[in-house]
Amino acid sequence: MPRCPGVTLKDEAAIVGVGATPYYKRGRSLPQTPLELAGKATLAALDDAGLAITDVDGLALYSVGLGGDTSLFAQTLGIPEVRFTAMLTGGGGGAAGSVGLAAAAIDAGMATCVVSLMTLQQAASRFGASYAxxxxxxxxxxxxxxxxxxxxxxxGLMAPGQMFAxxxxRHMYRYGTQREHLAEVAISTRENARRRPTALMRDELTLDEYFAARLIAEPLCLFDFCLECDGAVAVVTVSAARARDLRHPPVLVTASAHGGHGRWGQAITWMGMPDEMFASSGHRPVARRLYEMAGLGPADVDVALLYDHFSPMVLLQLEDYGFCPIGESGPFVADGNIRWPTGSLPVNTHGGNLSEAYIIGMTHVKEAVEQLRGQAVNQVEGAEVALVTGGPASLPTSSLLLRAA
Amino acid sequence: MTASPAPAERLRVPAADLIRLTPDPWTAPFWEAAAEHRLVVPRCTSCGTFRFPPSPFCWRCQAQAVEWVERPGAGTVYSFTVVWHPVLPDLADSVPYAPAVVELPDTDHVRVVGAVVDADASDVKIGLPVELVWRDVRAGETVPTWRPA
Structure with a gap:
């Protein structure tokens, strides 16, 4: 429950700008530096909003967003005065939550214009081996x-993909989930990417190709894994009142939540989570608080941008966010529910981490904004409410409900 | 098209060179016993709850003190994966290997993670009874692996 019922950040802040660099295959963004990528995305997002770097007074980050170095960023881009910096702990779980931090800062009067940002360059390094x-x-x-x-x-558990496998x-054992269900996530996401010029993977993916692909860590094959990319994506958040005067219709931060059950804890790098939540995305407590803050439920969501580092975690989030009963995500996707434009809940209309680009989830926020502005390439007709989630991983996970004003 | 496509290939173990133990005062007794090929698990002396990995507080009652209880090296596979792709060049000769999460009976669901040995990739299943095989990595460093019981 909110500490003071009725006193939350609901609809107090709005996303007014999104921007990105081109997306690159791993290492191909050279010779640009990470700082350069970060700056380009930020300036593009400010331009999208009709704002300037001189308006920025806050930075709300997660994971490796700026490599933690807000000082160099502020100095290099010439931010006049920084009034707020914060970073959600954990890793990719904070993608959506970083925008929640921005909204919290604005609602609390600590900042007026906050940039959330992810910058990734994997030239000499690979997230895919992050526990080696x-x-x-x-x-x-x-x-x-x-x-x-x-x-x-x-x-030998040295890679996130092995751990999520x-x-x-366990989910397959407990609920009868099949590889065909994972394939439906990969294939439906690819279909969305195929129509997008920004997507790195635009070739058709057939079920035969899926099953012919090499296994990486059973039951996951090549196409269950996200891409390895370089690039940067930035999001600009201001108060809802100020947002009304800017370039685009505001996208309200209707709710934000992050965290998780304490005994979810380190999750994949622990494997000791209680049995009732082991085969989950870890999002259930976050989902409950998110809907509670918004006063909305799963039936109100028009489009879902679910963090897809690995295809099965889309299934588990569909369950944890209440779009289907626990254990029934396989049949849910097999029925075509997540397909755009025909499904009851189009998912990852931008092509996701799996087929558009992996910028640790920030592309999901960008897509949600474009959907709610009515500007998406794969537009969900009349979309008014979007769900965005951060990566199922160790605590905290996070999510956002965004709403067209 | 099945959920278990693994061919009957003999399982290997991750290269010993990649394994480094870095005990702290709370985990050291586990590794010291492991070097003697004994499985010990810490149990809270206040409330009797097992905790794993060993840690400075009981997650249930927050007390610190533990007693180290020796357990039989037996359990069942709670979940697993079979790794076919070497994520590092150093693992090229180690695949396939199968990390398994093994639950110990009568320990508040303590799970001990280890590679499965003496088995084919297709043998590993959830619910499989397994027994502990200590793997001596180097002098003083021994890690748990599991084989079908």
Whole structure:
């Protein structure tokens, strides 16, 4: 429950600008520097809003958004005065939540114009090996061995995809989910990407091709994994009142939540989560609070942008956000429900992390804004409410409900 | 088109060179016992709850003190994956390997993660009874692996 019932950030702030660099395959953004990518996306987002860098006074980040270095960013771009900086803990789980931090800062009067940003350059490093031993070729995002990691890594669990495969296997065992259901996520997402010039993967993906692909970590094959990309995406948030005077119709932050059950904890790098939540996305408590703040429910959502680092986690989020009963996401997608434009709940209309680009989830926020402005390439007709989620991973996960003003 | 497409290929283990143990004061007793090929699990002396991995607080009652309880090296596979693609060049000769999450009976659902050995990739299933095989990585460093019981 909200601490003071009725006193929340609901509809107090709005997204007014989104911007991005081109999306690149891993390493192809060179010789641009990460700071350069970050600046380009930010300036593009401000331009989209009709604002300037001199309006910016806050930075709300997550994961590796600026490499943590807000100081260099402010100095380089010439932000006149920084009044708010914050970073959601955790990793890609904070994608949606970083915009929630921005809305919270604005609602609290700590800042007036906040940039949320993700910058990713994987030239010499790969997120896909982020739990491998440090210093090994290809593993530069890795962490040094930790006392807790000692209980996972010697088994060979060194990559997020391997770890989510373990969760997926349990979901299949418990609920009868099939590889065909994972394939439907990959294929429907690819179909959306095929119509988008910004998407890196635009070739048709057939069911035969899906099943012919090499297994990476059972039951996940190549097409269940997201892309490895470079690029940057920025989002500008201001108060709802100020938003009315800017270039585009405001996209209201109707609700934001992040966190999770304490014993979800480190999740994939622990594997000790309680049985009743093991085969989940970890989002259930976050989903409950999100809907509560908004006064909305799953039936009100017109389009869902669900963090898709791995195809099965789209299924588990469909359950955890109440679009189908727990355990029934496989049949739900098999019935065509997530297809654009015919399904009851079009999902990842931009092509997602799987087929458009992997900028750690920030493309999902951008797509939600374009949907609610009525400007999306794969427009959901009359879309008024969009759900955006951050990556199912260790605590915190996060999400946003956005609404056309 | 099945959910278990693994061919009958013999499982391997991740390269020993990639394994480094870095115990802290709370995890060290586990690894010291492992080096002696004994499985011990910490149990809260206040409320009797097992905690794993070993940690400075009981998640149920927040007490700190533990007793180290020796357990039989037996459990069942709670979940697993079979890794076919080496995520690092160093793992090229290690695939396929199968990390398994193994639940120990009568321990408040303590799960011990280890690679499955002495089995084909297609043998690994959720619910499979397994027994502990200690893998000596180097002097003083031993890690758990599991084989079908």
């Amino acid at each position: 031993p440090r210093g090994r070729p290809g593993a530069q995002y890795s962490a040094p061995p930790s006392p807790e990691g000692n209980f996972i890594q010697p088994a 373990v969760i997926t296997q």
